[in-house]
Amino acid sequence: MKSLIPCLIVVSMCVSATFGAFDHTISNTYYYGILTLNGESLLVTGAGANGIEAEGLSYVEIQNTASLQNNVGGIYTLDLEDNSILNYFGGETGNFDIYDDATAVFSGGRIDYISSFQRPLSGDYPPSYWDKHIEIICKSYDYNTSTKKLTGVWGNDTTFNIQLVDKSGYYSAISNIEFTIIPEPATLSLLGLGGLLIRRKLK
Numbered sequence: 001m002k003s004l005i006p007c008l009i010v011v012s013m014c015v016s017a018t019f020g021a022f023d024h025t026i027s028n029t030y031y032y033g034i035l036t037l038n039g040e041s042l043l044v045t046g047a048g049a050n051g052i053e054a055e056g057l058s059y060v061e062i063q064n065t066a067s068l069q070n071n072v073g074g075i076y077t078l079d080l081e082d083n084s085i086l087n088y089f090g091g092e093t094g095n096f097d098i099y100d101d102a103t104a105v106f107s108g109g110r111i112d113y114i115s116s117f118q119r120p121l122s123g124d125y126p127p128s129y130w131d132k133h134i135e136i137i138c139k140s141y142d143y144n145t146s147t148k149k150l151t152g153v154w155g156n157d158t159t160f161n162i163q164l165v166d167k168s169g170y171y172s173a174i175s176n177i178e179f180t181i182i183p184e185p186a187t188l189s190l191l192g193l194g195g196l197l198i199r200r201k202l203k
Contacts, residue, residue, distance in 0.1 A: 022061075030072060037084070044075070044091060051077040054084035054102070065091030068110070080104055098133060098176075107137040108154045113163050119171035132178040139182050143174055150174070155182045 023040040031049035035042070039056035048065040052075060060080070066073025074092040080102035090109040098104055099117045118133050138160070141152030150162040164173040 030066075032071060034077075048072075048074040048091070049076075051075075051079075053079045053081065054086070055081050056084065057082065058084040060084065060086045062086070062088045062091045062093075062109070064089075064109075065093075068092035068094060068112075101133070103133050103135075105135045105137065108156060108158065110160065111162050113165055114150075114173055115165040115167055116173040116176040117167055117170055118176055121169055121171060132176050134177045135180060136177055137180045137182060139184065141179055148172075148174070150177075 022043040024035065024037070024042045026035075026042070026044045026049055027046045030047045033049075034051035034053060035049055036053045037055060037058040037060070039058055041059040042052065042054070042061070044060075044062040045064055046066060048068070050071070052060065054060050060078075062075070065075060068074030068076075070076075074094065076094045077097070078086075078093050078095065079097045079099070080086050081099045082102060083100070084102045086102070086104040088104065088106045088109060088111070092110040093112065095113045095115070096104070096111055097115045097117065101118075114134070116134070119130055136152075137155065139153040139155060139157070141150060143150050143164075148164045148166065150160070150164055152160055154160060166172045
């Protein structure tokens with residue numbers, strides 16, 4: 001799994017190009033209703049929506065939104081279902097729910113609540129058997145088992161504070177999250193220096 005991380009990062013950066021032109025965009029005008037996608041793509045670069053529901057094989061890319069305020073900005077509810085894909089780079093969202101075989105990658109922005117409906121307690125296999133459906137790319141993180149608060153630092157040095165919500169009949173939300181840690185520049189420099197020293201010793 002760890003060897004796939006660089007590939008996943010590249011894919012998440014390039015996936016919008018794969019989808020080409022988006023079926024829907026939200027940029028300057030707030031969407032007051034529930035926008036339902038069925039195998040369609042959506043790009044959000046500003047404003048926001050009262051609700052977004054992605055079904056089938058939909059693709060949602062959120063680059064930015066306005067501040068989360070009632071009927072003004074941000075996304076109040078974001079539901080990912082079936083085999084939908086989410087790439088979340090920034091913006092503000094109140095509630096995020098994920099179902100079925102949907103997958104999501106978060107690398108910035110504000111998300112207040114995350115609920116996971118993907119690892120049923122009644123299944124024949126423990127959580128370690130299933131792939132994790134949520135990836136968080138960050139510099140650091142901490143999880144408080146008592147409050148179920150997930151805090152940390154994104155790659156751009158802004159912070160996140162997410163309340164994980166465990167649902168009855170499912171394993172915990174934290175068990176469904178894979179963390180990809182971005183090395184600090186100093187760490188990368190040391191790794192590079194170590195590589196040079198190894199090459200010299202081998203000569």
